[in-house]
Amino acid sequence: MKRIASILAALLWLTASNALAWSNHSFAAYRAFEKMPELANAQPVLVEPLEAFLKDQEKAVQDLLARQESWAQSQLDFYPPRPASLAFKANPAQSDAARRLAFLMALRVAPNSKFALYLQPDPWSAAPDPATLLAHSAVDTLPEQANSKLRFVALKAGDSVAPLAVLASASDEPDYGLDINLWSDSPSEWAKIYGFEALPFGNPALYFSTQAPFHMGFYHEDRVIYLAAPFVKKTLPLLRVHQYGTLAALAFRSGHAYWGWRFSGLALHYVQDLTQPYHASLAPGNTSAKLIGINLLAMAGFPRLKDEMIVLLSNRHLALEKYQNQMLYNAARAATESAIEIALRSGDKDASYPPWSDMYARDVVSRQSHALGSRLTEILVDTLPAGYVSDPGFDFGVKESGIDLVAELEKQDSTKRARFDTMVTELLGNFGAHSRNLVRGVLKSGSGK
Numbered sequence: 001m002k003r004i005a006s007i008l009a010a011l012l013w014l015t016a017s018n019a020l021a022w023s024n025h026s027f028a029a030y031r032a033f034e035k036m037p038e039l040a041n042a043q044p045v046l047v048e049p050l051e052a053f054l055k056d057q058e059k060a061v062q063d064l065l066a067r068q069e070s071w072a073q074s075q076l077d078f079y080p081p082r083p084a085s086l087a088f089k090a091n092p093a094q095s096d097a098a099r100r101l102a103f104l105m106a107l108r109v110a111p112n113s114k115f116a117l118y119l120q121p122d123p124w125s126a127a128p129d130p131a132t133l134l135a136h137s138a139v140d141t142l143p144e145q146a147n148s149k150l151r152f153v154a155l156k157a158g159d160s161v162a163p164l165a166v167l168a169s170a171s172d173e174p175d176y177g178l179d180i181n182l183w184s185d186s187p188s189e190w191a192k193i194y195g196f197e198a199l200p201f202g203n204p205a206l207y208f209s210t211q212a213p214f215h216m217g218f219y220h221e222d223r224v225i226y227l228a229a230p231f232v233k234k235t236l237p238l239l240r241v242h243q244y245g246t247l248a249a250l251a252f253r254s255g256h257a258y259w260g261w262r263f264s265g266l267a268l269h270y271v272q273d274l275t276q277p278y279h280a281s282l283a284p285g286n287t288s289a290k291l292i293g294i295n296l297l298a299m300a301g302f303p304r305l306k307d308e309m310i311v312l313l314s315n316r317h318l319a320l321e322k323y324q325n326q327m328l329y330n331a332a333r334a335a336t337e338s339a340i341e342i343a344l345r346s347g348d349k350d351a352s353y354p355p356w357s358d359m360y361a362r363d364v365v366s367r368q369s370h371a372l373g374s375r376l377t378e379i380l381v382d383t384l385p386a387g388y389v390s391d392p393g394f395d396f397g398v399k400e401s402g403i404d405l406v407a408e409l410e411k412q413d414s415t416k417r418a419r420f421d422t423m424v425t426e427l428l429g430n431f432g433a434h435s436r437n438l439v440r441g442v443l444k445s446g447s448g449k
Protein backbone atom coordinates (compact mmCIF):
# COMPACT_ATOMS: atom_id res chain seq x y z
CA MET A 1 0.00 0.00 0.00
CA LYS A 2 2.80 2.36 0.86
CA ARG A 3 4.42 1.76 -2.52
CA ILE A 4 1.17 2.46 -4.31
CA ALA A 5 1.08 5.72 -2.43
CA SER A 6 4.54 6.51 -3.68
CA ILE A 7 3.64 6.14 -7.34
CA LEU A 8 0.56 8.27 -6.81
CA ALA A 9 2.67 10.86 -5.07
CA ALA A 10 5.01 10.88 -8.01
CA LEU A 11 2.14 11.17 -10.45
CA LEU A 12 0.73 14.08 -8.57
CA TRP A 13 4.09 15.73 -8.31
CA LEU A 14 4.08 16.37 -12.01
CA THR A 15 0.39 16.94 -12.43
CA ALA A 16 0.65 19.50 -9.69
CA SER A 17 3.72 21.16 -11.07
CA ASN A 18 1.67 22.81 -13.75
CA ALA A 19 -1.60 23.32 -11.94
CA LEU A 20 -2.86 26.46 -13.59
CA ALA A 21 -5.67 24.98 -15.76
CA TRP A 22 -7.55 26.78 -18.52
CA SER A 23 -4.57 29.11 -18.95
CA ASN A 24 -6.52 32.37 -18.72
CA HIS A 25 -9.97 31.99 -17.22
CA SER A 26 -11.04 35.50 -18.12
CA PHE A 27 -10.97 34.87 -21.89
CA ALA A 28 -13.48 32.03 -21.56
CA ALA A 29 -15.50 33.77 -18.84
CA TYR A 30 -16.20 36.84 -21.00
CA ARG A 31 -17.83 34.56 -23.58
CA ALA A 32 -19.67 32.44 -20.99
CA PHE A 33 -21.41 35.46 -19.46
CA GLU A 34 -21.72 38.09 -22.17
CA LYS A 35 -25.26 37.08 -23.15
CA MET A 36 -26.52 35.96 -19.75
CA PRO A 37 -29.28 38.49 -18.95
CA GLU A 38 -28.12 38.94 -15.35
CA LEU A 39 -24.84 40.28 -16.72
CA ALA A 40 -25.77 41.67 -20.12
CA ASN A 41 -28.52 43.85 -18.62
CA ALA A 42 -26.69 44.76 -15.42
CA GLN A 43 -25.99 48.39 -14.61
CA PRO A 44 -22.35 49.41 -14.19
CA VAL A 45 -21.11 49.17 -10.63
CA LEU A 46 -18.86 51.50 -8.66
CA VAL A 47 -15.38 50.27 -7.85
CA GLU A 48 -14.47 50.23 -4.18
CA PRO A 49 -11.36 48.97 -2.38
CA LEU A 50 -11.59 45.80 -0.32
CA GLU A 51 -10.93 47.88 2.78
CA ALA A 52 -14.12 49.90 2.22
CA PHE A 53 -16.31 46.78 1.96
CA LEU A 54 -14.72 45.28 5.07
CA LYS A 55 -15.10 48.47 7.11
CA ASP A 56 -18.75 48.86 6.20
CA GLN A 57 -19.67 45.20 6.73
CA GLU A 58 -17.27 44.38 9.56
CA LYS A 59 -19.79 42.74 11.88
CA ALA A 60 -21.53 40.83 9.07
CA VAL A 61 -18.16 39.56 7.83
CA GLN A 62 -17.27 38.43 11.36
CA ASP A 63 -20.52 36.44 11.58
CA LEU A 64 -20.24 35.03 8.07
CA LEU A 65 -16.66 33.83 8.53
CA ALA A 66 -17.68 32.11 11.77
CA ARG A 67 -20.51 30.33 9.90
CA GLN A 68 -18.09 29.37 7.10
CA GLU A 69 -15.83 27.73 9.67
CA SER A 70 -18.64 25.62 11.14
CA TRP A 71 -19.80 24.72 7.65
CA ALA A 72 -16.32 23.55 6.64
CA GLN A 73 -15.82 21.54 9.82
CA SER A 74 -19.14 19.74 9.43
CA GLN A 75 -19.40 19.38 5.63
CA LEU A 76 -15.93 18.77 4.20
CA ASP A 77 -14.36 15.30 4.27
CA PHE A 78 -10.96 16.90 4.61
CA TYR A 79 -10.63 20.13 6.55
CA PRO A 80 -7.92 21.11 9.03
CA PRO A 81 -9.83 23.44 11.40
CA ARG A 82 -8.82 27.08 11.50
CA PRO A 83 -6.94 28.04 14.68
CA ALA A 84 -9.25 30.13 16.91
CA SER A 85 -6.70 32.94 16.99
CA LEU A 86 -7.30 33.57 13.27
CA ALA A 87 -11.03 34.22 13.61
CA PHE A 88 -12.03 37.62 12.18
CA LYS A 89 -13.21 39.98 14.92
CA ALA A 90 -15.03 43.21 14.27
CA ASN A 91 -13.17 46.16 15.75
CA PRO A 92 -14.20 49.56 14.44
CA ALA A 93 -11.10 51.08 16.02
CA GLN A 94 -8.60 49.08 13.97
CA SER A 95 -6.88 50.52 10.90
CA ASP A 96 -7.99 49.60 7.37
CA ALA A 97 -4.71 47.75 6.84
CA ALA A 98 -5.06 45.74 10.05
CA ARG A 99 -8.66 44.80 9.18
CA ARG A 100 -7.71 43.70 5.69
CA LEU A 101 -4.84 41.58 6.99
CA ALA A 102 -7.10 39.97 9.60
CA PHE A 103 -9.66 39.18 6.89
CA LEU A 104 -7.13 37.52 4.56
CA MET A 105 -5.66 35.52 7.41
CA ALA A 106 -9.11 34.42 8.57
CA LEU A 107 -9.77 33.14 5.03
CA ARG A 108 -6.32 31.55 5.13
CA VAL A 109 -5.24 32.93 1.78
CA ALA A 110 -1.75 34.38 1.23
CA PRO A 111 -1.78 37.66 3.21
CA ASN A 112 0.47 39.36 0.64
CA SER A 113 -2.22 38.86 -2.05
CA LYS A 114 -2.78 42.12 -3.91
CA PHE A 115 -6.56 42.34 -4.38
CA ALA A 116 -5.70 45.28 -6.62
CA LEU A 117 -8.33 47.35 -8.41
CA TYR A 118 -7.93 46.30 -12.03
CA LEU A 119 -9.58 44.67 -15.03
CA GLN A 120 -8.35 42.16 -17.54
CA PRO A 121 -9.67 43.46 -20.86
CA ASP A 122 -11.89 41.31 -23.06
CA PRO A 123 -9.55 39.93 -25.76
CA TRP A 124 -12.23 40.92 -28.31
CA SER A 125 -11.96 44.60 -27.36
CA ALA A 126 -9.32 47.00 -28.63
CA ALA A 127 -5.91 46.61 -27.02
CA PRO A 128 -5.69 48.80 -23.91
CA ASP A 129 -3.64 51.97 -23.87
CA PRO A 130 -0.29 50.95 -22.32
CA ALA A 131 -0.44 54.06 -20.13
CA THR A 132 -3.48 52.57 -18.33
CA LEU A 133 -1.78 49.29 -17.43
CA LEU A 134 -0.62 48.22 -14.00
CA ALA A 135 2.67 46.37 -13.59
CA HIS A 136 2.26 42.60 -13.38
CA SER A 137 3.62 42.67 -9.82
CA ALA A 138 0.93 45.14 -8.72
CA VAL A 139 -1.75 42.47 -9.25
CA ASP A 140 -0.01 39.09 -9.20
CA THR A 141 2.56 37.98 -6.61
CA LEU A 142 3.84 35.18 -8.88
CA PRO A 143 6.56 35.72 -11.50
CA GLU A 144 5.39 36.81 -14.94
CA GLN A 145 5.56 33.95 -17.46
CA ALA A 146 7.23 34.17 -20.88
CA ASN A 147 4.80 35.42 -23.55
CA SER A 148 2.19 36.18 -20.91
CA LYS A 149 -1.11 37.47 -22.29
CA LEU A 150 -2.10 38.94 -18.94
CA ARG A 151 -2.93 42.66 -19.13
CA PHE A 152 -4.10 44.56 -16.07
CA VAL A 153 -5.93 47.84 -16.65
CA ALA A 154 -5.84 50.05 -13.56
CA LEU A 155 -9.09 51.05 -11.86
CA LYS A 156 -9.61 53.45 -9.00
CA ALA A 157 -12.23 53.83 -6.32
CA GLY A 158 -15.38 55.42 -7.71
CA ASP A 159 -14.82 54.29 -11.32
CA SER A 160 -17.87 52.88 -13.02
CA VAL A 161 -17.35 49.43 -14.50
CA ALA A 162 -19.35 46.66 -16.21
CA PRO A 163 -20.14 43.67 -13.95
CA LEU A 164 -19.11 41.34 -16.79
CA ALA A 165 -15.57 42.74 -16.72
CA VAL A 166 -15.34 42.48 -12.92
CA LEU A 167 -16.60 38.89 -12.92
CA ALA A 168 -14.46 37.69 -15.85
CA SER A 169 -11.32 39.38 -14.51
CA ALA A 170 -11.70 37.92 -11.02
CA SER A 171 -12.24 34.42 -12.40
CA ASP A 172 -8.52 34.34 -13.21
CA GLU A 173 -7.35 35.93 -9.95
CA PRO A 174 -6.91 32.82 -7.74
CA ASP A 175 -3.93 31.93 -9.96
CA TYR A 176 -2.17 35.18 -8.92
CA GLY A 177 -0.66 33.83 -5.71
CA LEU A 178 -3.69 33.67 -3.40
CA ASP A 179 -3.22 29.98 -2.59
CA ILE A 180 0.57 29.84 -2.61
CA ASN A 181 2.64 28.58 0.36
CA LEU A 182 -0.21 28.00 2.80
CA TRP A 183 0.81 24.53 4.06
CA SER A 184 2.74 23.97 7.30
CA ASP A 185 5.90 22.97 5.40
CA SER A 186 5.68 25.89 2.96
CA PRO A 187 8.44 28.51 3.02
CA SER A 188 6.33 31.41 4.30
CA GLU A 189 5.71 33.10 7.65
CA TRP A 190 1.98 32.54 7.57
CA ALA A 191 2.34 28.81 6.85
CA LYS A 192 3.39 28.33 10.46
CA ILE A 193 0.19 29.76 11.92
CA TYR A 194 -2.47 28.80 9.36
CA GLY A 195 -3.06 25.33 10.79
CA PHE A 196 -3.03 23.48 7.48
CA GLU A 197 -0.96 20.32 7.63
CA ALA A 198 2.08 19.53 5.47
CA LEU A 199 1.51 19.72 1.70
CA PRO A 200 -0.48 16.53 0.97
CA PHE A 201 1.19 15.88 -2.39
CA GLY A 202 3.78 17.51 -4.60
CA ASN A 203 7.05 19.17 -3.73
CA PRO A 204 6.71 21.84 -0.98
CA ALA A 205 9.82 23.63 -2.26
CA LEU A 206 8.12 24.45 -5.59
CA TYR A 207 5.75 27.34 -5.02
CA PHE A 208 3.36 26.32 -7.82
CA SER A 209 2.89 22.86 -6.28
CA THR A 210 1.53 24.42 -3.12
CA GLN A 211 -1.62 25.80 -4.76
CA ALA A 212 -2.57 22.49 -6.43
CA PRO A 213 -4.59 21.01 -3.53
CA PHE A 214 -6.84 24.10 -3.67
CA HIS A 215 -7.30 23.97 -7.46
CA MET A 216 -7.75 20.24 -8.03
CA GLY A 217 -10.26 17.80 -6.58
CA PHE A 218 -10.02 14.02 -6.90
CA TYR A 219 -13.46 13.07 -5.63
CA HIS A 220 -14.35 10.19 -7.94
CA GLU A 221 -11.41 7.79 -7.94
CA ASP A 222 -11.77 4.07 -7.26
CA ARG A 223 -11.89 3.05 -3.61
CA VAL A 224 -8.63 1.19 -3.92
CA ILE A 225 -6.86 4.45 -4.73
CA TYR A 226 -8.16 6.14 -1.57
CA LEU A 227 -7.13 3.11 0.47
CA ALA A 228 -3.68 3.09 -1.03
CA ALA A 229 -3.17 6.82 -0.91
CA PRO A 230 -5.47 8.68 1.50
CA PHE A 231 -3.78 11.98 0.64
CA VAL A 232 -5.64 11.96 -2.66
CA LYS A 233 -8.67 13.17 -0.65
CA LYS A 234 -6.77 16.15 0.74
CA THR A 235 -7.96 18.85 -1.59
CA LEU A 236 -9.84 22.07 -0.80
CA PRO A 237 -11.54 23.65 -3.82
CA LEU A 238 -14.94 23.25 -2.13
CA LEU A 239 -13.71 25.41 0.74
CA ARG A 240 -12.73 28.25 -1.56
CA VAL A 241 -15.98 28.04 -3.54
CA HIS A 242 -17.98 28.28 -0.31
CA GLN A 243 -15.88 31.10 1.17
CA TYR A 244 -16.01 33.36 -1.87
CA GLY A 245 -19.53 32.38 -2.90
CA THR A 246 -21.03 33.32 0.48
CA LEU A 247 -18.96 36.52 0.64
CA ALA A 248 -20.35 37.43 -2.79
CA ALA A 249 -23.91 36.92 -1.56
CA LEU A 250 -23.21 39.09 1.50
CA ALA A 251 -21.73 41.82 -0.70
CA PHE A 252 -24.79 41.81 -3.00
CA ARG A 253 -27.21 41.85 -0.05
CA SER A 254 -25.44 44.78 1.56
CA GLY A 255 -25.25 46.98 -1.54
CA HIS A 256 -21.59 46.35 -2.45
CA ALA A 257 -22.21 45.11 -5.98
CA TYR A 258 -18.61 45.51 -7.08
CA TRP A 259 -17.49 43.02 -4.41
CA GLY A 260 -20.50 40.85 -5.17
CA TRP A 261 -19.20 40.34 -8.70
CA ARG A 262 -15.55 40.20 -7.65
CA PHE A 263 -16.09 37.49 -5.03
CA SER A 264 -18.35 35.61 -7.48
CA GLY A 265 -15.47 35.59 -9.95
CA LEU A 266 -13.06 34.27 -7.32
CA ALA A 267 -15.48 31.42 -6.50
CA LEU A 268 -15.93 30.68 -10.21
CA HIS A 269 -12.25 29.97 -10.70
CA TYR A 270 -12.32 26.78 -8.66
CA VAL A 271 -15.44 25.43 -10.35
CA GLN A 272 -13.93 26.18 -13.75
CA ASP A 273 -10.69 24.42 -12.80
CA LEU A 274 -12.68 21.28 -12.01
CA THR A 275 -14.21 21.29 -15.50
CA GLN A 276 -10.68 20.41 -16.74
CA PRO A 277 -10.55 16.58 -16.56
CA TYR A 278 -6.87 16.67 -15.62
CA HIS A 279 -7.87 18.63 -12.49
CA ALA A 280 -10.64 16.22 -11.52
CA SER A 281 -8.82 12.91 -12.13
CA LEU A 282 -5.58 11.54 -10.86
CA ALA A 283 -4.55 9.89 -14.12
CA PRO A 284 -7.15 10.26 -16.91
CA GLY A 285 -7.10 7.41 -19.39
CA ASN A 286 -5.42 4.99 -16.96
CA THR A 287 -7.31 2.42 -14.91
CA SER A 288 -6.54 1.92 -11.23
CA ALA A 289 -5.39 -1.59 -12.12
CA LYS A 290 -2.88 -0.13 -14.58
CA LEU A 291 -1.62 2.39 -12.01
CA ILE A 292 -1.06 -0.41 -9.54
CA GLY A 293 0.44 -2.75 -12.15
CA ILE A 294 2.92 -0.13 -13.33
CA ASN A 295 3.86 0.47 -9.75
CA LEU A 296 4.45 -3.22 -9.11
CA LEU A 297 6.84 -3.26 -12.06
CA ALA A 298 8.61 -0.21 -10.68
CA MET A 299 8.95 -1.93 -7.33
CA ALA A 300 10.46 -4.95 -9.07
CA GLY A 301 13.14 -2.71 -10.54
CA PHE A 302 11.46 -1.69 -13.80
CA PRO A 303 10.46 1.96 -13.29
CA ARG A 304 10.35 2.91 -16.97
CA LEU A 305 6.57 2.69 -17.44
CA LYS A 306 5.94 4.64 -14.27
CA ASP A 307 8.32 7.42 -15.24
CA GLU A 308 6.83 7.56 -18.71
CA MET A 309 3.28 7.81 -17.44
CA ILE A 310 4.18 10.77 -15.27
CA VAL A 311 5.61 12.71 -18.19
CA LEU A 312 2.75 11.82 -20.53
CA LEU A 313 0.09 12.93 -18.05
CA SER A 314 1.75 16.28 -17.63
CA ASN A 315 2.24 16.77 -21.39
CA ARG A 316 -1.38 15.94 -22.22
CA HIS A 317 -2.66 18.18 -19.45
CA LEU A 318 -0.63 21.10 -20.74
CA ALA A 319 -1.32 20.47 -24.43
CA LEU A 320 -5.08 20.62 -23.85
CA GLU A 321 -4.80 23.94 -21.99
CA LYS A 322 -2.44 25.41 -24.52
CA TYR A 323 -4.78 24.53 -27.39
CA GLN A 324 -7.95 25.97 -25.84
CA ASN A 325 -6.15 29.15 -24.83
CA GLN A 326 -4.67 29.61 -28.29
CA MET A 327 -8.06 28.99 -29.90
CA LEU A 328 -9.77 31.63 -27.75
CA TYR A 329 -6.98 34.14 -28.25
CA ASN A 330 -6.72 33.60 -32.01
CA ALA A 331 -10.49 33.87 -32.47
CA ALA A 332 -10.40 37.23 -30.69
CA ARG A 333 -7.46 38.54 -32.73
CA ALA A 334 -9.11 37.48 -35.99
CA ALA A 335 -12.59 38.54 -34.76
CA THR A 336 -13.90 35.21 -36.03
CA GLU A 337 -15.77 32.91 -33.72
CA SER A 338 -15.31 29.17 -33.63
CA ALA A 339 -17.63 26.55 -32.16
CA ILE A 340 -15.84 27.07 -28.84
CA GLU A 341 -17.14 30.61 -28.35
CA ILE A 342 -20.64 29.50 -29.28
CA ALA A 343 -20.50 26.59 -26.83
CA LEU A 344 -19.18 28.79 -24.03
CA ARG A 345 -22.09 31.18 -24.47
CA SER A 346 -24.88 28.67 -25.08
CA GLY A 347 -27.24 28.32 -22.15
CA ASP A 348 -29.06 25.32 -23.62
CA LYS A 349 -27.80 22.82 -21.08
CA ASP A 350 -27.75 25.02 -17.97
CA ALA A 351 -31.13 23.86 -16.68
CA SER A 352 -30.31 20.20 -17.29
CA TYR A 353 -28.11 20.26 -14.19
CA PRO A 354 -29.29 20.33 -10.56
CA PRO A 355 -29.57 23.80 -9.04
CA TRP A 356 -26.48 25.30 -7.45
CA SER A 357 -25.53 23.96 -4.00
CA ASP A 358 -22.49 23.82 -1.74
CA MET A 359 -21.51 20.42 -3.17
CA TYR A 360 -22.33 21.15 -6.84
CA ALA A 361 -18.62 21.45 -7.68
CA ARG A 362 -18.00 17.93 -6.39
CA ASP A 363 -21.23 16.12 -7.25
CA VAL A 364 -21.94 17.66 -10.65
CA VAL A 365 -18.85 19.40 -12.11
CA SER A 366 -16.11 17.11 -10.96
CA ARG A 367 -18.14 13.94 -11.53
CA GLN A 368 -18.81 14.92 -15.14
CA SER A 369 -15.27 16.02 -15.75
CA HIS A 370 -13.77 12.88 -14.24
CA ALA A 371 -16.01 10.74 -16.45
CA LEU A 372 -14.74 12.53 -19.57
CA GLY A 373 -11.08 11.84 -18.79
CA SER A 374 -10.57 8.63 -20.73
CA ARG A 375 -12.35 9.75 -23.89
CA LEU A 376 -10.45 13.03 -23.80
CA THR A 377 -7.15 11.21 -23.43
CA GLU A 378 -7.92 8.82 -26.26
CA ILE A 379 -8.75 11.74 -28.57
CA LEU A 380 -5.73 13.80 -27.49
CA VAL A 381 -3.42 10.89 -28.26
CA ASP A 382 -5.13 10.23 -31.57
CA THR A 383 -5.04 13.84 -32.74
CA LEU A 384 -2.12 15.86 -31.39
CA PRO A 385 1.38 15.31 -32.78
CA ALA A 386 2.76 12.19 -31.13
CA GLY A 387 5.91 14.06 -30.14
CA TYR A 388 3.85 16.23 -27.78
CA VAL A 389 1.49 13.71 -26.18
CA SER A 390 2.99 10.24 -26.65
CA ASP A 391 6.73 10.79 -26.29
CA PRO A 392 7.90 10.50 -22.71
CA GLY A 393 11.24 11.97 -23.75
CA PHE A 394 9.61 15.36 -24.43
CA ASP A 395 8.78 17.95 -21.78
CA PHE A 396 5.85 20.06 -22.97
CA GLY A 397 6.12 22.42 -20.01
CA VAL A 398 9.68 23.39 -20.83
CA LYS A 399 9.04 23.87 -24.55
CA GLU A 400 5.53 25.30 -24.31
CA SER A 401 6.13 28.95 -25.16
CA GLY A 402 7.64 28.00 -28.53
CA ILE A 403 4.81 25.66 -29.57
CA ASP A 404 1.97 26.70 -31.89
CA LEU A 405 -0.53 23.87 -31.47
CA VAL A 406 -3.22 25.44 -33.61
CA ALA A 407 -0.82 25.71 -36.55
CA GLU A 408 0.28 22.11 -36.03
CA LEU A 409 -3.29 20.88 -36.00
CA GLU A 410 -4.07 22.65 -39.24
CA LYS A 411 -1.80 20.03 -40.80
CA GLN A 412 -3.73 17.19 -39.15
CA ASP A 413 -6.35 15.01 -40.83
CA SER A 414 -9.55 17.05 -40.83
CA THR A 415 -11.75 14.27 -39.42
CA LYS A 416 -9.41 13.79 -36.52
CA ARG A 417 -9.15 17.49 -35.87
CA ALA A 418 -12.94 17.83 -35.98
CA ARG A 419 -13.26 15.10 -33.38
CA PHE A 420 -10.77 16.86 -31.12
CA ASP A 421 -12.50 20.21 -31.58
CA THR A 422 -15.82 18.61 -30.67
CA MET A 423 -14.27 17.35 -27.44
CA VAL A 424 -12.75 20.73 -26.54
CA THR A 425 -16.05 22.39 -27.42
CA GLU A 426 -17.91 20.02 -25.11
CA LEU A 427 -15.51 20.77 -22.25
CA LEU A 428 -15.89 24.52 -22.69
CA GLY A 429 -19.66 24.14 -22.98
CA ASN A 430 -19.49 22.57 -19.53
CA PHE A 431 -17.27 25.42 -18.34
CA GLY A 432 -19.92 27.92 -19.45
CA ALA A 433 -22.95 26.10 -18.04
CA HIS A 434 -21.44 25.46 -14.60
CA SER A 435 -20.09 29.00 -14.41
CA ARG A 436 -23.56 30.46 -15.01
CA ASN A 437 -25.17 28.04 -12.58
CA LEU A 438 -22.81 29.22 -9.84
CA VAL A 439 -23.68 32.85 -10.53
CA ARG A 440 -27.40 32.03 -10.46
CA GLY A 441 -26.91 30.40 -7.06
CA VAL A 442 -24.99 33.36 -5.67
CA LEU A 443 -27.47 35.90 -7.00
CA LYS A 444 -30.32 33.96 -5.48
CA SER A 445 -28.78 33.94 -2.02
CA GLY A 446 -27.57 37.51 -2.56
CA SER A 447 -31.13 38.67 -3.12
CA GLY A 448 -32.25 36.98 0.10
CA LYS A 449 -34.54 34.54 -1.71
Ligand SMILES: [Zn+2]
Pocket residue numbers: 019020021174175215269273
Ligand atom coordinates in the same frame (compact mmCIF):
# COMPACT_ATOMS: atom_id res chain seq x y z
ZN1 LIG B 1 -6.48 27.42 -10.81
